Amino acid sequence: MSHIANPDQPFEPSPEEMASALADLEHLANQHIAAAVPSQPVAGGETKRVRKLRAEVAEAHLLTDLQDDDAPLLLDTAKVRKRRKAAQEAARLHALAQDPDMRAWQAARMRRLLVTAALVSLTLALAWSTAGVQHFAADGAPPWSPAWVFAWLVEPFLSLALLVVVGARAYLGTRGQPLNDRKLVRNEGLFLGLTLAMNAWPYLPLVAADFSLSRLVLHILGPIVAVAVVTALPIILAAFASLDHRPSGTPTTPSYRANAATVDKLTAHARHLIGTGQLSVDSGADKFRRALGCGMDAARAVRDALRSNPA
Structure with missing residues (x-):
């Protein structure tokens, strides 16, 4: 039989209703505490912090390996190429002036x-x-x-x-x-x-x-x-x-011959290294420079000489 409350008297919950309300409050409190406590990694899993640190360590190893390579230092910058072009132009003008x-x-x-x-x-x-x-x-x-x-x-x-x-x-x-x-x-x-x-x-x-x-x-x-x-x-x-239009002054031919002789010696040595398998004809100028122990210009000259006449 349902009980109809008197509107003139205050409402008083029954013991069963009090117990149900307390149970609901306890359940909500447990959910809040579980949400506040960080979740622990599962077996074999990684947190975000671990993954970030692992990526930094891997990046550091890669950077350490790349820092030992001097190839970027051997590249000609725009300023070097501009100076080289100006020097070659000046040399051609000087040679033309001696004609x-x-x-x-x-x-x-x-x-x-x-x-x-x-x-x-x-x-x-x-x-x-x-x-x-x-x-x-x-x-x-x-x-x-x-x-x-x-x-x-x-x-x-x-x-x-x-x-x-x-x-x-x-x-x-x-x-x-x-x-x-x-x-x-x-x-x-x-x-x-x-x-x-x-x-x-x-x-x-x-x-x-x-x-x-x-x-x-x-x-x-x-x-x-x-x-x-x-x-x-x-x-x-x-x-x-009475002007003599032939070139005057000390000729520069001997110095060019000396440079050509040096390149010939380096080319012969490079052929020997290629024959022993220590070097390849398709190698870059930097590898020729390291193998022959010469300057970059001489290495380029040897590379070009080998590619034009590989025999």
Whole structure:
């Protein structure tokens, strides 16, 4: 028979209900304690910490083995390859500079440049002296009078005659045929002497009413430069004509022969090692270096020589 509680009286659980509630609480407490205590490894199993430590130990062993290998140290870095490329380029340029054809081309180019500069300087110097010669030739004639106008033509026809002689000597000098005829040399001296005298005469100490040294130097500057150019140009061209375009200095062939002889000896020794089975033709340059006890460049040369001629 079910018992219906009176709503006006407080609820009181029965002893059976109290025992059931205590049992439920004890079960929940045991579950909480079991969850808080870490699980122990099963027989033959590993925890996460053990696996992590085992991986670190294995990695350390691998790193120890790899640290004994010097192969990474023998590789050429980008900077080394860049320097090696620059060195090879410099060596080729040096060898090209020693080539007789290249030396002849360089000499011809420089000679042409010097001749051009000398003729331009001579032309400017003669043009500078034109005003002085015109002042001398006009001899006080009124401006734009026939004498005054024709006085401007004195220096140009003297300069053109001088440039004909100088140009011919310069061209023949560049062709290895210097023109040193005494008559031509006298003509050059005559033209330059006339130009210098006409520029300097009105400003000499006993001729000028008011002598000025700076004015005298200024007017004879053009003829002096012309004399210097005409005198120096044949000497320079003669020196160019006598140039020897063969390589000069101590030849570098013996050193290259010595290097080639060293590589030949190392190659013969490498063939012996290959015959005894201590080395292989397909070995890398590093193995050749270790086996032969030589530098990396020599090892590469031996490797290439063996691969190109394995017999």
